[in-house]
Amino acid sequence: MVLTQEKAARGKPSDVEAARLERVEGAAFRIRHHALNMGEVQGQGYVGQALGAADMLAVVYADQLRFRADDPEWDGRDRFLLSTGHYAIGHYAALAEAGTIPVTELETYGSDNSRLPMSGMSTYTPGMEISGGSLGHGLSIAVGAALGLRYQGSDARVYNFLSDGELDEGSTWEAAMGAHHHQLGNLTAMVDINALQADGKTDTVLRTEPVTEKWEAFGWYTQRVDGNDVGALLAAFDNAAAQAAATGRPSVILCDTKVGRGVPLLEDREKAHFMRIEEHEWQLCREQLTAGFEGKAAR
Incomplete structure (x- = not known):
């Protein structure tokens, strides 16, 4: 299933939705x-992915995930599994936004x-x-986590963040087959499709398209959206929850994103998998980010 990206088609949101x-x-x-502040600590890193x-x-941390910021090991929590360990800079930023780690601790990133x-x-x-x-x-x-939670009688959900490069790996598809076999409706995967890997563009390293049809063939409820909308x-995510309740199938949300989104200086930079950003550019990046956000809010 591919969702339309035309905002007009969704109609005017209610006050609650707004x-x-x-x-x-x-x-x-x-x-x-x-993420920009953390990247500046090292002068480089996986800033573009973040x-x-x-x-x-x-969306996961501010809207979907059930957790307790002061008790990260709470048994009743939903599980967010970051498969792409090098995206940690973005995950730390989300954990700070959620209150699980102090914002001030972000200054120690990579130290x-x-x-x-x-x-x-x-x-x-x-x-x-x-x-x-x-x-x-x-x-x-x-x-394994979703199956284990089911055996425990828990209603906690599992959210798994993957990259499009991980779809090159056979183990990913073995797991996808297992999730459908066990009808793990408590599992939602999200795939960051930014079309870039360490070795180059995804479609030149190992072409995975048509990726929507592949996930559907493995029995997952599949949606493809603009991951920056x-x-x-x-x-x-609302559709995924409704489908899980109705059918018990696992869900995957394929998210087309742009590396460096929100900072024009970085959006079209070459060698963007691991960015090296000059000392004088960090403040410019923050200014561009703020200007874009404030401009969007004013519309």
């Missing part, structure tokens, strides 16, 4: 801002003895459920 949209868009802006995935992370290493480690960081990477293992862990993401 407030929901505003809340999540605000969270996405702050996640991007946090900016591109910020809307996805904001010695920090709880916030450049690649996510569950043993270090509150709220980090798994140590992501090598890539391709996250969905397998998510399937918060309204479209919220609608997709």
Whole structure:
């Protein structure tokens, strides 16, 4: 299923929907801002992915996920599994926005003895459920977690964040087959399709299209949306929840995103998988981000 991206087709939102949209868009802006601040600590990093995935992370943490910020190990929590460990910079920003880690701690990103290493480690960081990477293992862990929660009689959900590059891995598709076999309606996967891998553009490394049809063939309820459109993401998650309740099938939301989203200076930068940003550019990035957000809010 491919959702239309024409906002007019969704009609004028109600006051409740408008407030929901505003809340999540605000969270996405702050996640991007946090990511830029963290990136400046090292002068480089996976900043582009964090900016591109910020809307996805904001929808999960500001709207979908059931958790207790002061008790990351709460048994009743929903599980968010970051399969792509190098996206940790974005996840830390989301955890700070959620109140699980202090915003001031973000200044230690990637530093010695920090709880916030450049690649996510569950043993270090509150709220980090798994140590992501090598890539391709996250969905397998998510399937096991969802199945285990079912056996425990828990109504907690599992959300698994994957990258389009992970669709190159056979283990991902084995897990997808297992999730459908076990009818894991408590599992939602989201795939960041930014068309870029460390070795180059995704379609030149290993073409995965037609990816929507592949997931559908594996029995998942499948939606493809603009992953930088918060309204479209919220609608997709609502649809996923409704379908899970009705059919018991696992859901996947395929999210087309743009690396560096929200900062024009970075959106078309070459070698964007691991960005090196000059010292004088960081403040310009923040200014562009703020101007774009304020301009959107004013419309």
